[in-house]
Amino acid sequence: xxxxxxxxxxxxxxEYKGRYRGLAGWLLSTDHKRIALLYLYSQTFFFLxxxxxxxxxxxxxxxxxxxxxxxxxxxxxFTVHGLTMIFLFIIPGLAASFGNFxxxxxxxxxxxxxxxxxxxxxxxxxxxxxxxxxxxxxxxxPPDTGWTFYAPYSLRTNTNVVLSVLGAFVLGFSSVLxxxxxxxxxHRMRAPGMGFFRMPLFIWAMYGTSWIQLLATPVVGxxxxxxxxxxxxxxGFFDPxxxxxxxxxxxxFWIYSHPAVYIMILPAMGAITEIVxxxxxxxxxxxxxxxxxxxxxxxxxxxxxxHHMFTSGMSETARLVFSLLTFLVAIPSAIKVFNWSAxxxxxxxxxxxxxxxxxxxxxxxxxxxxxxxxxxxxATDVHVHDTMFVVAHxxxxxxxxxxxxxxxxxxxxxxxxxxxxxxxxxxxxxxxILFIGxxxxxxxxxxxxxxxxxxxxxxxxxxxxxxxxxxxxxxxILGVGLLIVIVNxxxxxxVSQEEIDNPWQGRTLEWKVQSPPSxxxxxxxxxxxxxxxxxxx
Amino acid sequence: xSENKTHISSYGSHLLVLASLIALTIVTVAIxxxxxxxxxxxxAMIIASTKAAIVLLYFMHLKFDDKIFRFMVTLxxxxxxxxxxxxxxxxxxx
Numbered sequence: 148x149x150x151x152x153x154x155x156x157x158x159x160x161x162e163y164k165g166r167y168r169g170l171a172g173w174l175l176s177t178d179h180k181r182i183a184l185l186y187l188y189s190q191t192f193f194f195l196x197x198x199x200x201x202x203x204x205x206x207x208x209x210x211x212x213x214x215x216x217x218x219x220x221x222x223x224x225f226t227v228h229g230l231t232m233i234f235l236f237i238i239p240g241l242a243a244s245f246g247n248f249x250x251x252x253x254x255x256x257x258x259x260x261x262x263x264x265x266x267x268x269x270x271x272x273x274x275x276x277x278x279x280x281x282x283x284x285x286x287x288x289p290p291d292t293g294w295t296f297y298a299p300y301s302l303r304t305n306t307n308v309v310l311s312v313l314g315a316f317v318l319g320f321s322s323v324l325x326x327x328x329x330x331x332x333x334h335r336m337r338a339p340g341m342g343f344f345r346m347p348l349f350i351w352a353m354y355g356t357s358w359i360q361l362l363a364t365p366v367v368g369x370x371x372x373x374x375x376x377x378x379x380x381x382x383g384f385f386d387p388x389x390x391x392x393x394x395x396x397x398x399x400f401w402i403y404s405h406p407a408v409y410i411m412i413l414p415a416m417g418a419i420t421e422i423v424x425x426x427x428x429x430x431x432x433x434x435x436x437x438x439x440x441x442x443x444x445x446x447x448x449x450x451x452x453x454h455h456m457f458t459s460g461m462s463e464t465a466r467l468v469f470s471l472l473t474f475l476v477a478i479p480s481a482i483k484v485f486n487w488s489a490x491x492x493x494x495x496x497x498x499x500x501x502x503x504x505x506x507x508x509x510x511x512x513x514x515x516x517x518x519x520x521x522x523x524x525x526a527t528d529v530h531v532h533d534t535m536f537v538v539a540h541x542x543x544x545x546x547x548x549x550x551x552x553x554x555x556x557x558x559x560x561x562x563x564x565x566x567x568x569x570x571x572x573x574x575x576x577x578x579x580i581l582f583i584g585x586x587x588x589x590x591x592x593x594x595x596x597x598x599x600x601x602x603x604x605x606x607x608x609x610x611x612x613x614x615x616x617x618x619x620x621x622x623x624i625l626g627v628g629l630l631i632v633i634v635n636x637x638x639x640x641x642v643s644q645e646e647i648d649n650p651w652q653g654r655t656l657e658w659k660v661q662s663p664p665s666x667x668x669x670x671x672x673x674x675x676x677x678x679x680x681x682x683x684x
Numbered sequence: 685x686s687e688n689k690t691h692i693s694s695y696g697s698h699l700l701v702l703a704s705l706i707a708l709t710i711v712t713v714a715i716x717x718x719x720x721x722x723x724x725x726x727x728a729m730i731i732a733s734t735k736a737a738i739v740l741l742y743f744m745h746l747k748f749d750d751k752i753f754r755f756m757v758t759l760x761x762x763x764x765x766x767x768x769x770x771x772x773x774x775x776x777x778x
Contacts, residue, residue: 398771446763463777
């Protein structure tokens, strides 16, 4: 690549004085990097709120019987925990924050294709979040339906379902517009010489994600509007008494919400690919296989939603078809894991914090993936459906997968984003404690599920006491680990400019510019002459 | 790309499209009074799909755009069709 190495430093995007100063300089900025940080800070805030709710839920479950709260409070708490974590943290996830920051930088562009639309998407995100929050404190209180809003209960409960559903609907618009923006950016704004097969694999992952955001999100949008119409006008789309079908709701909801799992995990896999390649000091193994597996996951992910519904009462034929299709997703997912392993094989591994985070991701993601096969098979799913096994599985995938990858990406790109460096030793200690806490918290839930403990209850039978107690202890350890990690990131060390421009010897375009990048990223648009991971002097 | 070959539709063709959409809407309403049993839904879906195709092709200029866009839209419609077909593995065999 040529024409992109700075000889003199420009004011960074953090220092740049534009038309607006101070807070307005952030809230009205159309710079993709500032918008990325707006997403990152708001998502982190919602994540921490979700963590606090989760710790309270585990505290309630420390022993049989009522401990801290009534059943209805617990129902509201797990609903709001789910809504916050799913819609406000992990669906925007790496895509909105790291995608926004790094897509233009990695493809050699000055910004995304539609900068104003980008800012508007963030406002929609915050608007949707505010509506959900409003739903918690107005009317008859926070919803108690679970984040899935399953009909017919969501049509009958007296809690404030309509506002929460409306909030999720608005958040959907934000997701669609972000996806559209990224697709156009990737198609139209790549630097000269950067063909599709010279794009970094994070960009491929973001490309697949963006298509899912664009095509799947409208389905849930319409479905949520149907719930509102059912509640307000009593139309009866999902009400059997009026000729409606509650299972239709589950179909429509999961047609979006299963691909949404890939909205969460695909960017995570993209970030892990970047990290594994950089710290293995090798050319990535199977570039095209990884790139195509991103698109394959995005496509096959559309066709497997029914595995959430094996016990819903849908037809036997559909259950078999969905079970078969579900197993197909394992193929592209495994391609990625095998290629990461092959990339590390005989590499000069550099054991820096982002690499350890990536390893932690791979370990828990494998457990999450393999237990997913138990749930993808009809015969075993009917035994553990709606038990704590499912809770453990999706926390291993969503928190252990997408969540840990979020932190891996944060530790990897931190010097690029803020031009500072954290304490690496403390970062490793924090990760170790968090990793121990994570497994102590969630692994007992697999055992509880197999023992038969149902999910979403504030109380349980005495035989479930010991694993629940261990799990609660795990939540405290995880909390301590998380606190160490975040405090460490908030207290960066002073290091020389050379150490932050490219501390990991990254080879993709974002590492060719100064840290933090200037407002328009590149002094002149680079010309790409080789693949993203080629070892070129 | 299509920067250099912008297609401008005539008022006549727009009016024809508008007339077709209104006519098809009337047919949609009228057909509900015909007893077709389970095929009432099918008929309504066919009419709605025809209307959507007219909007896509003429109002949204897909007919006059590059092949790549037609290909992408067709791909999306195919995914949608597959989703519907899979859903009917439930409804037809329940």
